[in-house]
Amino acid sequence: MAPFTFTLFAPYNKQAALRLKNANVRMFGVDILMEKDESDGYFRATVDLADGIYHYQYKIQTKSWFEQEPEPALPNYDDDDEFKDLSNEEKQEKTEKYTKLIDEIRERNRQREHEATFTEIWYTFVDPYATDVDERGSDDAEQAVGVLIIKNGKRIIDEYEWKYDDCALPKDEQLVIYELHIGDFSGGEGDSNARGTFKNLTKKIDYLKELGVHAIELMPIKEYPGNHSCYNPRYHFAIETSYGPTADLKEMIDEMHKNGIRVIMDGVYNHSDSAAPLTQIDHDYWYHHHPKDITMSWGPEWNYNFYDPKFNVWPARKFVGDSIRYMVEEFHLDGIRFDAARQIQNFDFLHWVVAEVKKIAPHKPFYCVAEFLPDEPCITNIDGPMDGCWHDSFYWTVRDILLNNNVDMGRLKACIDCRQQGYFGVANVVNYIGNHDHDRLLIELGKQRNIFGEEAFKRLRLGVVLQMTSIGIPLIWMGEEFGEYKEKTIGTAKIDWSLIADREDNSNQMNKKLLNFYRGIIRLRENNKAFFTTNLNFIHEDDNTKVLVYQRWADSGERVVVIANLSENFLAQYHVPNMPANGWWHEWTFDYNVKVENNEVHLDIAEHEAKILVYVGDNFQPATPSSEPVVKSIPANESNNTSQEQKQPDSSLK
Known part of the structure; x- marks a missing residue:
């Protein structure tokens, strides 16, 4: 047995209690009242614990405004024996x-949205800092429970x-990132698991390595409600419990590193689920009262x-910063x-939290990238907090060309050369x-x-190619490299x-x-230093x-x-002037050599x-064709052997 102290930061709540049991026991015992230290705002309870696995919850007198004081029911004068003998005047008076009491309660509830007042309502919830959660709860816990593992007297x-x-990992400018959803990428009809797990992904490292990517970006993996929506x-x-235990996640990341693949985590730090623990302790201490933009x-x-001068803390910054720091330190992440x-x-x-996470791993590359829509350079560059941002204007510009044949040369050039x-x-x-x-x-x-x-x-x-x-x-x-439909x-x-x-x-x-095309062009990019620079100029354009x-x-x-021919027309023997060098050039896409003369x-x-x-080079002597992957054009009238999945979208998925 060794003493273990449970802590809960709830600086303006009146009372808190701990519910604790061995994981093998069905029912919780008597609530353990926690002692509050008014100097730092923490509730604490110290309990002697043997090695093992424990379930625990906290209870608190909530200060969250949405926890309204309940209204008493009006008496049923006809069926309730207590009121049967009352006169009509007495019934009216009661x-x-x-009615007056209900009006007073409703007024107090209205005030709670503007003033953080107390009620006597106790709320049961999971530790906001719980590193493992069992959402199945237990026999007498409708809510989820936190899971605590004690070994050799310490938490693990x-x-x-x-x-x-x-293992050496690629630099930021060398990356090709592969975005994936754990549940959808590695599970499916062809796998024994109906839903993907960390172990399934580990088994597909050879596929990712052969594809040539240098980093994976995991869609959010923190515990979320439901089965799929992870944001x-x-x-x-x-x-997220359904993906497997933390040891499986660590093994997957470790194996990625062994194969030279970095792991970037998609983090949601703008908002949380409405039932997140901190919303139930004191909502407005950590969150905005109203959405900044309801749309x-x-x-x-x-x-x-929000800064709390009494305890010298930025509550939201501290909690989110702690969670990011934990994820990076515990799971050896390479970016967010x-x-x-x-x-x-x-x-x-954002400046503060990026600086904090980069202190954790100062000797390895760590990439912080923002979804900042519409994209603007203010989020990055010298004064911005991020290393990079999702280039959404690139997506919409290229989409407009491929889907609508709408070619805006100026807009496209600015996306290809983002310096513009x-x-x-x-x-x-x-x-x-x-x-x-x-x-x-x-x-x-x-479809369109x-x-x-x-x-x-x-x-x-x-x-x-443009990308x-x-x-x-x-x-x-994930999947676009082979035409997922x-x-x-x-x-x-x-x-x-x-x-x-x-x-x-x-x-x-x-x-x-x-898929072969993707593999080839990624290797072309990887083996050519030109793509790791900002050296780019436009040598010809024809509207x-x-x-x-x-x-x-x-x-x-x-x-x-x-x-790039962005039109719907075949161009025979198209004249390209202003070539930067005379001599031999290898046309990579169709695998042949061409000699440039007079530029x-x-x-x-x-x-x-x-x-x-x-x-x-100028002295190159053409010999055998390159070993690069070759993609031959297939005339439209020869494409009738395409599978039904490629010809039309699956209308069963909405």
């Missing part, structure tokens, strides 16, 4: 007293031992502006995506043509334009791995070729033919020229197609 999270902390965290220190509100919003950063509306907090928008470096923007917030482009092409098969895949490849060759860090939304949904949408499985009829040929040509280069001599070249460029010319 009714008036009850798990017993995992890290193995690969010393309303309820418990900020606990990991962009997803739950109680953290009040990072800040969801809904514009809605947070507090750069002071005011961004400074490669890591300042994350470019994507799809993410968890949007339907995949293949879905939109089919009735474009399927090879024509849809061709447009998608054009988008991939992978622009200044910035590319992000791939499922629509966006708030429910389950598991990856269909059969799209890249071997089929006797080769009906998924285009899916497999698209009539909708052709844009730009060059990427490195001071060490690497050169790449991208020739010009003539090429056939199909509609919605991009050529990637890689400079190989």
Whole structure:
């Protein structure tokens, strides 16, 4: 047995109690009153505990305004024996007293929305700092319970031992990020598990490594209500139970590091679930009373502006900062995506918390990126709090071209060269043509334009070339690398791995070729230093033919020229002037060599197609074709072997 102290910060609540039991025992015992230290605002209770697993909850006299004082019921004069013998005058008098009492209670409840007054209501909830939560509760606990593990007299999270902390990891500018949802990425019809887990993801590391990505971005993994919608965290220190125990998460991250893959966590720090513990202790101490913008509100919003001079604390900043610090330290994360950063509306907090997390891992790269919509360079660059931001303007510009044939050269050039928008470096923007917030482009092409098969895949490849060759860090939304077809949904949408499985009829040929294309262009990017710089210039543009040509280069001599035909027209022997160097260039997309003379070249460029010319030198002697993956164009009239899934969206998913 060893003493263990339970602590609860609730500085303006009157009383608190602890409910505690061994996990193997069905019922809680007598509540243990906690002692309050008025000097620091903490309630404490010290209990001698043997090694083992325990369930616990806190109870408190709430100060949250939404916990209204209950109204007494009016007497039932006809059925209640107590009132049967009363005269009509006495009944009238008693009714008036009850009515007056109810009016007084209602007035107090109205005042509670403006003044933090007390009631005698006790609320039972999980420790806000609980690192493990069992939402099944116990026999006499309708709510969830916190889980505490004691070993050798001390609290532990798990017993995992890290193995690969010393492995070298890629720098920010070298990243290609892969965004995924644990439950949908690794589970599904082809897996034994109906829902993905950390262990399932660990088994797919070879797939990610072969794809060539350098980082995964995990959609939120903190404990949330329900089975799928992860952007309303309820418990900020606990990991979603359905994904597996914390040791499995650590093993997955450790194995990623072993294979040179960084792990970025998507964090929700603008709001929490409405039933999060702090909302039930003293709502307005941690949260805004009203949403900042009701049209962009997803739950109680953290009040990072509130400072409590009595206890010298910024309550919301401290709690959220503690949760971020815990996640980074405990799980050895390599970066954080800040969801809904514009809605947070507090750069002071963002500056502070980013500085805090980078102190934890000063000797390894750590990437902080914001979802700041619409994107602006103020969130990053020299004065901004973040390393980078989601480049949403890139998405909408490329989408407009691929979906609507709406080509705005000036707008596109500013997205390809983000310096024109005011961004400074490669890591300042994350470019994507799809993410968890949007339907995949293949879905939109089919639903809105009735474009399927090879024509849809061709447009998608054009988008991939623009994404992978622009200044910035590319992000791939899980499954888009092989043409996943499922629509966006708030429910389950598991990856269909059969799209890249071997089929006797080769009906998924285009899916497999698209995957091969992604693998190749990621390796092209990885092996060419030009893409790690901000060196980019536009060497030719033609508004009539909708052709844009730009060059990427490195001071060490690497050169790449991208020739993009953004139109619906085939261009035969198109003349490209102003080529940056004479000599031999390798056309990567279709795997052939071309010689540039007089700084010009003539090429056939199909509609919605991009050529990637890689400079190989003036003295190069063409020999065998390159080993780079090759994607041959498939005429539209030969695409009838495409599987039904690729031709039309799955209408069963809403």
